[in-house]
Amino acid sequence: MKKKFLCVATASVLAASMLAGCGGGDDSAASSQGSTESSSAATDSSSAATDSSAAASSDAGGEENGLLPALSEAEQGKPSHLTTPRSNYVQYPYADGEGVTLKFWMSVPGNVANNPATADSVKDTQWAQLWAENTGINIEWVGPTSDADTAFNLMTTSTELPDIIEWEWTSSYSGGPSAAESDGVLIWLDDYITPDGPAADLWQYLQDNPTLDKAVKTDDGHYYCFPFTRGDAYLQTTSGPIVRKDVIEEAGFSLDDMVTIDDWTEILTAVKDLGYTKPITTGSWGNLEQLCLPAYNVRPSMYVDYETGKVKYGNMEEGYKQFLAQMVAWREAGILDADILTNSNTERQNNMLSADKISAVTYGAGGGQIGTWNVSAKKEPETYGESYELTGVQFPVLKEGDEIHYAGGSTDYAISSKAHAVITADCQYPEVAAAFLNYAYTQAGHEVLNFGVEGTDYTRNADGTITYSDWIMNNPDGLSIAVAMANKGRANMSGAFVQDPNYIIAYWNTEAQQRALHMWNDETDVQMTIMPPVTLTADESTEYARLMADINTATNEYRSAVFTGEKNLEGDWDAYVEQIKGMGIEQAIALQQAALDRYNAR
Amino acid sequence: MKKDKTSAPAVKVDKKALRARTWKQIKKNRMVYLMVLPVILYYILFHYKPMYGIIIAFQDYSPRKGVFGSQFVGLKHFKDFFGGYYFWRLLRNTLKLSFATLLIGFPVPIILALLINELRSKKFSKMVQTITYMPHFVSMVVLCSMIRQFVGSNGFITGFFTLFGYDGANMLSKGNLWIPIYVISNIWAGAGWGSIVYLAALTGIDSELYDAAKVDGANRWQQTVHVTFPAILPTIVIMLIMRVGQIMGVGYEKTILLYNDGIYEVADIISTYVYRMGLINREFSFSTAVGLFNSVVNFLLVIIANQISKKTTETSLW
Numbered sequence: 047m048k049k050k051f052l053c054v055a056t057a058s059v060l061a062a063s064m065l066a067g068c069g070g071g072d073d074s075a076a077s078s079q080g081s082t083e084s085s086s087a088a089t090d091s092s093s094a095a096t097d098s099s100a101a102a103s104s105d106a107g108g109e110e111n112g113l114l115p116a117l118s119e120a121e122q123g124k125p126s127h128l129t130t131p132r133s134n135y136v137q138y139p140y141a142d143g144e145g146v147t148l149k150f151w152m153s154v155p156g157n158v159a160n161n162p163a164t165a166d167s168v169k170d171t172q173w174a175q176l177w178a179e180n181t182g183i184n185i186e187w188v189g190p191t192s193d194a195d196t197a198f199n200l201m202t203t204s205t206e207l208p209d210i211i212e213w214e215w216t217s218s219y220s221g222g223p224s225a226a227e228s229d230g231v232l233i234w235l236d237d238y239i240t241p242d243g244p245a246a247d248l249w250q251y252l253q254d255n256p257t258l259d260k261a262v263k264t265d266d267g268h269y270y271c272f273p274f275t276r277g278d279a280y281l282q283t284t285s286g287p288i289v290r291k292d293v294i295e296e297a298g299f300s301l302d303d304m305v306t307i308d309d310w311t312e313i314l315t316a317v318k319d320l321g322y323t324k325p326i327t328t329g330s331w332g333n334l335e336q337l338c339l340p341a342y343n344v345r346p347s348m349y350v351d352y353e354t355g356k357v358k359y360g361n362m363e364e365g366y367k368q369f370l371a372q373m374v375a376w377r378e379a380g381i382l383d384a385d386i387l388t389n390s391n392t393e394r395q396n397n398m399l400s401a402d403k404i405s406a407v408t409y410g411a412g413g414g415q416i417g418t419w420n421v422s423a424k425k426e427p428e429t430y431g432e433s434y435e436l437t438g439v440q441f442p443v444l445k446e447g448d449e450i451h452y453a454g455g456s457t458d459y460a461i462s463s464k465a466h467a468v469i470t471a472d473c474q475y476p477e478v479a480a481a482f483l484n485y486a487y488t489q490a491g492h493e494v495l496n497f498g499v500e501g502t503d504y505t506r507n508a509d510g511t512i513t514y515s516d517w518i519m520n521n522p523d524g525l526s527i528a529v530a531m532a533n534k535g536r537a538n539m540s541g542a543f544v545q546d547p548n549y550i551i552a553y554w555n556t557e558a559q560q561r562a563l564h565m566w567n568d569e570t571d572v573q574m575t576i577m578p579p580v581t582l583t584a585d586e587s588t589e590y591a592r593l594m595a596d597i598n599t600a601t602n603e604y605r606s607a608v609f610t611g612e613k614n615l616e617g618d619w620d621a622y623v624e625q626i627k628g629m630g631i632e633q634a635i636a637l638q639q640a641a642l643d644r645y646n647a648r
Numbered sequence: 649m650k651k652d653k654t655s656a657p658a659v660k661v662d663k664k665a666l667r668a669r670t671w672k673q674i675k676k677n678r679m680v681y682l683m684v685l686p687v688i689l690y691y692i693l694f695h696y697k698p699m700y701g702i703i704i705a706f707q708d709y710s711p712r713k714g715v716f717g718s719q720f721v722g723l724k725h726f727k728d729f730f731g732g733y734y735f736w737r738l739l740r741n742t743l744k745l746s747f748a749t750l751l752i753g754f755p756v757p758i759i760l761a762l763l764i765n766e767l768r769s770k771k772f773s774k775m776v777q778t779i780t781y782m783p784h785f786v787s788m789v790v791l792c793s794m795i796r797q798f799v800g801s802n803g804f805i806t807g808f809f810t811l812f813g814y815d816g817a818n819m820l821s822k823g824n825l826w827i828p829i830y831v832i833s834n835i836w837a838g839a840g841w842g843s844i845v846y847l848a849a850l851t852g853i854d855s856e857l858y859d860a861a862k863v864d865g866a867n868r869w870q871q872t873v874h875v876t877f878p879a880i881l882p883t884i885v886i887m888l889i890m891r892v893g894q895i896m897g898v899g900y901e902k903t904i905l906l907y908n909d910g911i912y913e914v915a916d917i918i919s920t921y922v923y924r925m926g927l928i929n930r931e932f933s934f935s936t937a938v939g940l941f942n943s944v945v946n947f948l949l950v951i952i953a954n955q956i957s958k959k960t961t962e963t964s965l966w
Binding site for chain 2: 595607
């Protein structure tokens with residue numbers, strides 16, 4: 047009897063749990079549609095100025111005189127360099143903001159979370175406090191310290207949204223900004239980003255920088271976000287190939303010898319003979335692509351071809367096949383870490399910063415990796431060796447003299463950063479929220495949010511560059527520079543503001559870092575090949591997402607299987623290309639091409 | 649409790665009297681009802697109420713618009729799935745993995761229980777039980793990271809097999825090793841715990857049966873075959889029926905924690921696909937449709953297995 051009961055009970059649990067679908071959806075009908083039809087005057091006036099912008103980015107970088115150039119005057123004349131905000135139209139403290147508290151959602155940056163004093167939230171950072179204080183608007187800071195994607199998904203499915211959300215809306219929200227608007231997540235900002243609106247300073251900044259103005263609108267000309275902008279070409283590529291200078295020299299070569307892929311093979315074989323078990327390592331497959339794929343004139347996934355300006359899908363290009371062949375050859379030769387598919391940044395650090403001979407080359411950032419690891423190694427020379435020295439080298443190329451067109455990130459609209467602020471449909475005081483966000487684009491707010499308080503946290507030099515305070519550069523509590531800096535300003539993080547290039551010049555103050563900054567930016571011309579923030583229509587976006595879900599599965603599966611030797615590159619490549627064609631890759635490319643054409647026509 | 653319900657329609661009783669008697673019953677057993685109340689609430693809240701969410705399988709669901717605001721699209725998502733590129737592969741992998749776990753994994757706890765039952769030393773048998781139960785109490789995440797360590801390129805299992813000519817690569821990157829790793833680790837993690845049910849059934853066997861068998865001259869093996877096994881057969885059948893009901897729902901947690909995109913060809917199953925589509929690609933409606941398909945097939949399998957068992961062994965769930 048008892049047994050029978052047990053069985054029935056278990057069976058019913060089973061049946062119930064099988065059927066339990068997605069719980070607790072929300073019943074709130076779509077919120078008010080907001081002001082969809084009011085196309086602003088500002089939109090029209092700006093389009094006339096955009097003509098020069100397409101060709102503009104081709105002559106980025108290029109100053110060759112020693113260390114980094116002083117940026118102010120000489121740079122600002124160039125169309126590829128953005129200006130820094132120059133207006134102070136909106137009056138702060140904002141009069142209508144009194145007594146209003148806004149909820150601001152952003153994922154807590156690592157540099158903030160790594161500070162024990164601000165581990166859970168940005169609310170205790172100086173910049174967050176000054177931002178609220180100077181604008182006279184109360185802010186409740188919310189957001190996750192890890193796994194931002196899941197947190198964002200959960201947040202946007204919940205019944206009540208915060209007032210402001212920092213995220214990326216063209217590629218990381220299914221359907222793009224238009225879908226987010228019709229889903230009742232965000233509102234159009236056309237009524238606020240106007241010459242006399244609460245976001246007048248952003249309006250001015252967009253007038254000054256027409257390339258950016260084009261990027262932050264939808265195809266229909268609606269403003270929807272307060273963008274995160276890397277204000278200068280020197281901020282476009284802050285990660286790249288970093289190498290152990292001492293090891294390369296020990297192997298009998300100099301850093302200048304590391305030019306072509308074949309040079310790398312030769313040099314790293316010599317490094318391997320020194321006893322290094324995994325001469326090249328990276329923290330992920332994606333990093334390996336960023337490191338070596340530029341040599342083959344390909345970017346992963348969708349990108350714009352340098353010659354033709356057409357959209358291409360990198361993972362089916364001939365260059366990608368050559369790249370895969372080289373990576374397999376390197377793995378088989380013992381030059382490349384065989385565990386890359388399962389590596390994380392922890393393994394990368396363990397391999398690069400080790401008492402044993404493991405790795406000598408990786409992909410990383412000038413601040414977080416070159417800076418931090420050099421400092422760690424200097425502290426314990428008996429463990430890591432007296433001569434430990436990391437520095438940056440240029441991206442490898444196939445033939446000597448090849449130019450790099452397919453590395454690095456974007457300067458104007460930072461498309462890969464989930465850091466563009468929108469005002470949500472649940473916000474009761476959109477005007478106050480707009481004024482609050484506008485502060486970052488005023489001249490005064492720009493300085494405060496980037497660096498902190500002048501005189502205390504930094505000093506301004508005669509040539510326009512800055513010098514960080516001793517508290518930041520040699521923190522008495524033992525905080526790393528990046529973490530200390532993140533308490534005073536947002537400059538080394540992403541967010542809805544204009545990133546000031548002076549931060550990186552003051553921060554990357556060692557010779558190794560300066561060299562890296564030059565190598566990664568002066569020698570590359572990459573803006574043309576990045577897919578700009580195009581927007582798909584809601585239907586296109588659904589179709590594209592469905593196509594790419596299968597295609598991404600296929601491409602990830604194929605490249606992993608080739609890398610591990612499960613599949614044979616020569617034999618299976620054509621079948622693989624046929625497979626993703628059968629899945630509709632051409633249709634997906636066509637959708638992106640159409641969106642790019644619309645973007646270019648804006 | 650059962651009595652007043654079944655007897656009510658048969659005999660014509662005054663309704664008032666019946667109601668009074670029911671109340672009396674409830675009052676008398678109020679503590680029992682009180683005890684069962686949280687369980688009923690639990691089922692209503694967590695297993696029945698969410699069922700209305702299945703509607704979104706037939707909609708283009710947008711969370712902000714809600715179940716009632718989203719557009720109805722009928723069977724679109726089902727068609728997309730059945731016509732999709734990966735449908736047959738997912739189905740094949742799911743069934744393969746499931747049958748492998750069933751065929752190899754299902755008998756092990758039974759054999760283990762029989763063996764433990766045969767142990768003479770109480771102390772030793774307790775020790776064996778404790779050791780075999782132990783992995784069950786380790787969280788799945790920890791367990792899987794242990795497996796990853798063991799079969800990684802520096803793992804001890806990999807190291808062991810390299811002695812016999814294995815090439816030393818991470819074993820999880822080899823498609824043909826996926827099912828063995830999955831099934832064997834499943835046995836390691838679950839066999840001890842799974843044997844409890846059978847051990848319980850074994851203790852219920854009347855010892856007189858063994859005495860009678862001994863008198864008839866049965867040796868230990870014959871006792872096992874002719875007394876022990878028939879006695880726990882109903883338990884085995886019930887467990888089997890329930891296990892059949894999970895064929896399509898083979899554990900996604902473990903697969904997600906162990907697989908990598910290099911071996912999707914053999915490792916990607918319906919439930920991991922649902923996870924990726926729903927939680928990573930935010931295709932809520934599509935993944936609900938796939939999940940619903942999965943549940944319906946499972947449900948049918950339970951019913952079929954139950955019917956077969958009813959006909960053949962006269963043991964069944966209902």
